Amino acid sequence: xxxxxxxxxxxxxxxxxxxxxxxxxxxxxxxxxxxxxxxxxxxxxxxxxxxxxxxxxxxxxxxxxxxxxxxxxxxxxxxxxxxxxxxxxxxxxxxxxxxxxxxxxxxxxxxxx
Amino acid sequence: xxxxxxxxxxxxxxxxxxxxxxxxxxxxxxxxxxxxxxxxxxxxxxxxxxxxxxxxxxxxxxxxxxxxxxxxxxxxxxxxxxxxxxxxxxxxxxxxxxxxxxxxxxxxxxx
Numbered sequence: 001x002x003x004x005x006x007x008x009x010x011x012x013x014x015x016x017x018x019x020x021x022x023x024x025x026x027x028x029x030x031x032x033x034x035x036x037x038x039x040x041x042x043x044x045x046x047x048x049x050x051x052x053x054x055x056x057x058x059x060x061x062x063x064x065x066x067x068x069x070x071x072x073x074x075x076x077x078x079x080x081x082x083x084x085x086x087x088x089x090x091x092x093x094x095x096x097x098x099x100x101x102x103x104x105x106x107x108x109x110x111x112x113x
Numbered sequence: 114x115x116x117x118x119x120x121x122x123x124x125x126x127x128x129x130x131x132x133x134x135x136x137x138x139x140x141x142x143x144x145x146x147x148x149x150x151x152x153x154x155x156x157x158x159x160x161x162x163x164x165x166x167x168x169x170x171x172x173x174x175x176x177x178x179x180x181x182x183x184x185x186x187x188x189x190x191x192x193x194x195x196x197x198x199x200x201x202x203x204x205x206x207x208x209x210x211x212x213x214x215x216x217x218x219x220x221x222x223x224x
Contacts, residue, residue, distance in 0.1 A: 033211050035212075037215075042217065043201060043217055043218050043220075044215060044216070044217045044218070045203060045205070045215035046215075047212065047213070047214065050211070050212060052211075091156065095211070098163075098168060098169070099169065100146070100158040100161060100169045100171065101146065101148075101158065101205075101213065102158075103148075103155060103156040104155075105155045106155065
């Protein structure tokens, strides 16, 4: 069965610094998607970044980038130049084909001024 | 484009009652999924509908049901409410399976 593990319940970062959130997953599929979603106090889940497993190049969206290691089944999120508005719960998620999304337990990110 | 709209935003119900939650997806999106989010269990998949057909189902009791209409709007129903059903219920829509957009959720409190 597919699983997604986020081993860091909480992380802190100083404003303007860089932080990396970890995510590992387990699957026997070769073709799938990985996502990072952000959930601020408003509760709405916002898609931060998406990675297709067949692409070797790591996805990047402005200050957000991922380090995708397919063989190691690792998918970490790097946030550069952290801003106060980045404070939120971050969820790593996996999806293969038409199967359901599987979410990790989340990492709460605190940004210190 | 309007985002995913969930109504109502907040709901308080009594044990034993039933409740219906609504989700209007982004225009053109045919897939609608529902999730239950609680502090203890995290995000748990309830079910997914695609073109009015249930495509996937999570491990929830039969008290949880859903449907999708021809305009892709979806409803979720919970019958015989229990205290443990108190949660944030999130709806997500997508064009394909590869990028889901979430609504703001419905906060259900069962007393």
